[in-house]
Amino acid sequence: MKTFSLSAIALSLLLAACQPQTSQPQTSSSAAEVSPAATQVANEAASSWWQDAVFYQIWPRSFYDTNGDGHGDFNGMTAKLPYLAELGVNALWLTPMFEAPSYHGYDFTEFYQVESDYGTMAEFEAFIKAADAKGMKVILDLVINHISSEHDWFKRSAAGETPYKDYFIWRDDMPKTGSGWGHAWSDNDKPDAVWHYNETRNAYYYAAFGASQPDVNLRHPDVVAEMEKMAKFWLDKGVAGFRLDAVRFAMEGGPLEQADTDETIAYWQSFNQFVKSINPEAYLVGEAWVDIPVAARYYGDGSGLDQGFDFEVGYKILGLLKPDASGEAQFGTMRTNGQSNAQQVADATVLQQNVQQRSDSVAPLSFFAPFLTNHDQERIAYQLAQHDAKAKLAAAMLFSSPGTPYIYYGEEIGLTQGGTGHDVYKRAPMLWDNSQQAGFTAADNSWVEQLELFGADFPNWYPDFLSGQLQAEDRSVTAQQAQPDSIWQLYKLLIAQKKQRPELSTDGSYDVKQLDNGVVQISRELNGSKTLFVLNLTDSAADISAINRDGLSASWAFDLDGNTLAPFGLLLLHSAP
Incomplete structure (x- = not known):
């Protein structure tokens, strides 16, 4: 990667408020440095576009509505491409946008039709072309593990029609309690959680995610062929690849082999081979919500998925900022060796351990994509009680971590949520400005209302939530773009640096040190180029005079007073380009 200077746009609001600090002898304690070897990354991976990407996850229904029906749409995403370009992201992940009976779309009924709530195929194609013109790649959420029980395939299978009768996994009787059947991501023994009765066929079908989402039979050649045909259809439309949902559960091998089977790994290797035959530059990233050593298996010795999400790093970051944070995973399995998440993240060495664990896995460091939260998790701002200083520290820790970062829409403004207990709280509309409906829609009510x-008796929580956010006056995009030290401005800077500074690639070293007063230093270096993140993880002002800042200039130092870093303050320094 070439070395570039930080753009004037990224620094214009920041450098005026920052001055390089007088350096002092360094007195911090040291952790072992992780210096990923260049040979760990395959030559072809080093030149792959996703290695230099910063992804932005969009929930289309909640991004921007242009036709006044309260639902975000394709034209809305097209209209907001200039915003995304200004933020600096260069890759987009769209959660499901195929026709589906649910609001979330993970149970689609059509392989080749877009969600009508979002617009037409022509509007989708126009969005892809407009994104490409902005230099942005677009990947789609592809659900291969299961489809809707309302899909024509399932209806024909239930009726026993050939060849559809074997397109799903059927059995004549319900397994007995104690057989080992149950949700693959928990330690329960509940066969009825995954086996569901169908009156038409008078038999039980396997559905890991509930009765409305039956698992397809990926041992059937017709099903495999159709999934490949579907992938080709969308690749031919110009999409750059796919985020693959629930990759761990593709092929079950029995009650004690419902996840991460050898057949599953082999299936994704075969699928990747097909996708690359259509477009060698196509990208596959897998949702393997599991510990790093297991997630790394989906690399498949270089013939499997291009990347997989690192689900652990977000828990580590959250735990440092909120020690009582829960490490429980939804639709995944995260082992903690009998310790609570709070115990695991007692100090910042967990960040070093996280990167070391990735480096030590069977996949290269470049395989892992770090993120804070996604659409299945409580928003980071909610878990941090809208503590903006902590949200900035979380962002800094994310972007200091090696790998391809993913941002969930709204994280860049500290978007929170109105409650827990239902996934809709995590997926509410974007707050664009302080007008009615926060500029998301011209309708009186958004889709969450x-x-x-x-379902019945669901409360109308959104009006009070929205009113509170608007009254705060600093929670929207417009408000934060006008503030030089906002969360949005920090994300913009971090994205620019991630793309422009070579030490922030996976080739750069990663070293975490912690002072006795709780201040954490995260340094990244490569060929003499250096970035230093200084974070105060305490609620007290901290002396940082011991930190060596020779030859480094500050690009973010709003929380610095001389050699004192404010409570939960952040200092970001870098060497000359």
Whole structure:
């Protein structure tokens, strides 16, 4: 990677408020440095576009509505491409946008039709072309593990029609309690959690994620062929690849082999081979919500997925900022060796351990994509009680970590949520400005207020939540773009640096040190180029005079007073380009 200077746009608001600090002898304690070897990354991976990407995850229904029906749409995403370009992201992940009966789309009924709530195929194609013109790649959420029980395939299978009768996994009787069947991501023994009765066929079908989402039979050649045909259809539309949902559960091998089977790993290797035959530059990233050593298996000795998410790093970061944070995973399995998440993240060495564990796995460091939260998790701002200083520290820790970062829409403004207990809270509309409906829609009500989508007796929580956010006056994009020290401005700077500074690639070293007063230093270096993140993880002002800042200039230092870093303050320094 070439060395570039930070853009004037990224620094214009920041450098005026920052002055390089007088350096002092360093007195911090040291942890072992992780220096990823260049040979760990395959030659072809080193030149792959996703290695230099910063991804932004969009929940289309909540991003921007242009036709006044309260639902975000394709034209809305097209309209907001200039915003995304200004933020600096260069790759987009769209959660499911195929036709589906649910609001979330993970149970689609059509392989080749877009969600009508979002617009037409022509509008989708126009969005892809407009994104490409902005230099942005677009990947789609592809659900291969299961489809909707309302899909024509399932109806024909239930009716026993050939060849559809074997497109799903059927059995004549319900397994007995104690057989080992149950959710693959928990230690329960509940066969009825995954085996569901169908009256038409008078038999039970396997559905890991609930009765409305039956698992397809990926041992059937027709099913395999159709999934490949579907992938080709969308690749031909110009998408750059896919985020693969629930990769761990593709092929079950029995009650004690419901996840991460050898057949599953082999299936994704075969699928990757097919995708690359259509477009050698196509990208596959897998949702393997599991510990790093297991997630790394999906690399498949270089013939499997291009990347997989690092689900652990977000828990580590959250734990440092909120020690009582829960490490429980949804739709995944995260082992903690009998310790609580709070015990695991007692000090910042967990960040070093996280990167070391990735480096020590069977996959290269470049395989892992770090993130804070996604659509299945409580928003980071909610878990941090909208503590903006902590949100900035979380962002800094994310972007200091090696790998391809993912941002969940709204994280860049500290978007929070109105409650817990239902996934809709995590997926509410974007706050663009302080007008009615926060500029998301011209309609009187957004889609989250269409209560028929969520079942009987679901409360209308959104008006009070929205009112509170608007009254705060600093929670929207417009408000934060006007503030030089906002969360949004920090994300913009971090994204620019991630793309422009070579030491922030996976080739750069990663070293975490912690002072006795709780201040943490994260340094990244490569060929003499250096970035230093200085974070105060305490609620007290901290002396940082012991930190060596020779030859480094500050690009973020709003929380610095001389050699004192404010409570939960952040200092970001870098060497000359």
